[in-house]
Amino acid sequence: MSLDISQTEVAIRENRLKSIIYYNGAASQLSKAPTADAFSCKERSYSQCSDCAQMCASTITFFVRGAAVVVHSPMGCFSNTPLNDTQFANSSIERKQAPDKVHVICSNISEKDTVYGGVKKLKEAIKEAYNRFNPTAIFVQSSCAAGVVGDDLEGTTSEMQEELQVPVIPVYCEGFKSKIWSSGFDAAYHGILKKLVKPAETKQKDLVNIFNFLGSDTFTPLLGLLGLRPNYLVPLADVDTISRMSEAACSGHICETLGTYVTEVLEEKFDVPKIKAPAPFGISWTDNWLREVATYTDKTDIVEDVIASEHARIHDELEELRAYFKGKKVYIFAGDSYAHNVGCIVKDLGLELVGMTTLHHDMHNDACDVGKDSLAEMIKVTGDIDNFSVCNKQPYQVIKLLQKLQPDVMIVRHMNMTILGGKLGIPSLLEGETNVSAGYEGVLTTGRRLKSLMQTKGVFNTLKEYNEFPYSKWWQEEENPFYFEQDRKGAKS
Ligand code: SF4
Numbered sequence: 001m002s003l004d005i006s007q008t009e010v011a012i013r014e015n016r017l018k019s020i021i022y023y024n025g026a027a028s029q030l031s032k033a034p035t036a037d038a039f040s041c042k043e044r045s046y047s048q049c050s051d052c053a054q055m056c057a058s059t060i061t062f063f064v065r066g067a068a069v070v071v072h073s074p075m076g077c078f079s080n081t082p083l084n085d086t087q088f089a090n091s092s093i094e095r096k097q098a099p100d101k102v103h104v105i106c107s108n109i110s111e112k113d114t115v116y117g118g119v120k121k122l123k124e125a126i127k128e129a130y131n132r133f134n135p136t137a138i139f140v141q142s143s144c145a146a147g148v149v150g151d152d153l154e155g156t157t158s159e160m161q162e163e164l165q166v167p168v169i170p171v172y173c174e175g176f177k178s179k180i181w182s183s184g185f186d187a188a189y190h191g192i193l194k195k196l197v198k199p200a201e202t203k204q205k206d207l208v209n210i211f212n213f214l215g216s217d218t219f220t221p222l223l224g225l226l227g228l229r230p231n232y233l234v235p236l237a238d239v240d241t242i243s244r245m246s247e248a249a250c251s252g253h254i255c256e257t258l259g260t261y262v263t264e265v266l267e268e269k270f271d272v273p274k275i276k277a278p279a280p281f282g283i284s285w286t287d288n289w290l291r292e293v294a295t296y297t298d299k300t301d302i303v304e305d306v307i308a309s310e311h312a313r314i315h316d317e318l319e320e321l322r323a324y325f326k327g328k329k330v331y332i333f334a335g336d337s338y339a340h341n342v343g344c345i346v347k348d349l350g351l352e353l354v355g356m357t358t359l360h361h362d363m364h365n366d367a368c369d370v371g372k373d374s375l376a377e378m379i380k381v382t383g384d385i386d387n388f389s390v391c392n393k394q395p396y397q398v399i400k401l402l403q404k405l406q407p408d409v410m411i412v413r414h415m416n417m418t419i420l421g422g423k424l425g426i427p428s429l430l431e432g433e434t435n436v437s438a439g440y441e442g443v444l445t446t447g448r449r450l451k452s453l454m455q456t457k458g459v460f461n462t463l464k465e466y467n468e469f470p471y472s473k474w475w476q477e478e479e480n481p482f483y484f485e486q487d488r489k490g491a492k493s
Pocket of ligand 1: 051052053054073076077142143144145173174175176
């Protein structure tokens with residue numbers, strides 16, 4: 001797929017990847033469908049909640065070392081993002097880096113600005129960010145209000161870059177544009193690729209780009225098995241490191257949803273090959289990922305020995321964990337591709353995967369290479385999943401799915417979903433930090449965490465006993481979680 005970073009903005013996922021936020025059926029049916037036309041339901045007839053692309057953009061831009069971010073929005077949007085100094089500091093320490101702070105300013109668009117335009121305020125905010133933080137780059141994030149009023153972000157950021165002599169990077173992440181909040185990742189990467197990344201002057205053959213979130217340093221030991229180093233991007237990297245990401249031998253990521261746009265552009269425009277295998281989660285995906293890395297780094301002569309040695313290393317503890325989890329049922333609720341990663345891990349641990357919900361689904365990805373479609377690759381590992389759904393949170397539906405399937409444990413990627421599990425008496429593991437589950441060690445780590453969580457079942461039973469959901473008697477007795485979509489084509493009833 002040809003991607004054009006000369007464009008002002010990257011197309012939203014609904015248009016670029018035909019992404020959907022509704023599906024109910026078998027995983028295999030979704031995986032094989034060439035388009036979503038047979039079962040697509042982009043518009044829910046009832047929606048309880050959603051999220052904003054700006055938040056996803058913020059997870060990329062807020063933690064760039066030495067940079068500042070201007071959020072061009074009303075204060076309400078600014079309060080949407082819970083990203084803070086503590087996360088920056090804790091994650092820095094985990095990576096053995098000096099703690100830093102989030103450098104963010106809101107332009108505070110008011111009602112009057114939505115009538116007369118907010119460019120004046122935006123310029124003031126950019127100058128304030130420059131004077132206050134002395135940044136090496138300034139990201140400018142848009143918002144619904146800025147987008148609707150039509151403030152000229154492109155012209156303003158170019159003008160301010162000229163004046164301040166640091167890169168000023170527009171990020172078009174207006175929440176109203178896309179129902180797929182992951183579009184915000186692409187918006188942030190697009191700005192970075194367009195205005196920060198430079199062609200490589202030299203190549204570093206032992207350096208592997210890893211696109212990830214904040215998180216611990218688990219890729220150093222994994223890549224170290226092959227004598228290689230991770231180049232963690234974008235959070236916690238500084239502007240100079242980001243601008244030289246084109247020097248790496250190849251690029252990988254912790255999740256297809258997060259990483260395929262940027263890795264695809266790096267391959268197409270900057271000659272950095274992408275790793276053509278799903279992210280290294282679960283044993284067989286990690287095997288394949290290491291083999292792929294080895295082909296770009298001249299390590300094919302040692303990679304099979306490394307894999308065999310790692311299998312032997314984890315064997316005994318893995319067997320113990322499998323014995324513990326035998327007959328236990330798990331449900332996974334996470335962002336699109338990351339849920340597939342976790343599916344591979346729980347299969348390795350011997351849990352019975354009774355269902356999975358992903359928060360959206362990309363019918364294509366930016367790469368479209370064999371081995372890059374994580375749903376199809378997961379099914380090869382887990383087998384088909386009958387109870388597979390796509391649902392952008394919607395607690396009113398989720399509680400029904402869980403009540404029907406009665407898993408022993410749930411794994412979720414977003415914090416508020418653990419609370420939901422707790423209210424249903426289901427121990428729920430927050431997969432908030434993704435790096436910790438990567439590689440062979442990540443399988444064991446997940447197993448240890450799940451085992452310890454499941455031993456607290458009594459606490460969850462008590463929570464359930466005292467919980468009352470705010471739903472009407474009618475809804476609580478309705479059997480079909482997808483009632484509000486039952487007239488839609490292809491929906492199960
Ligand atoms: S940008 Fe739009 S969707 Fe996002 S928080 Fe602001 S108003 Fe809400």
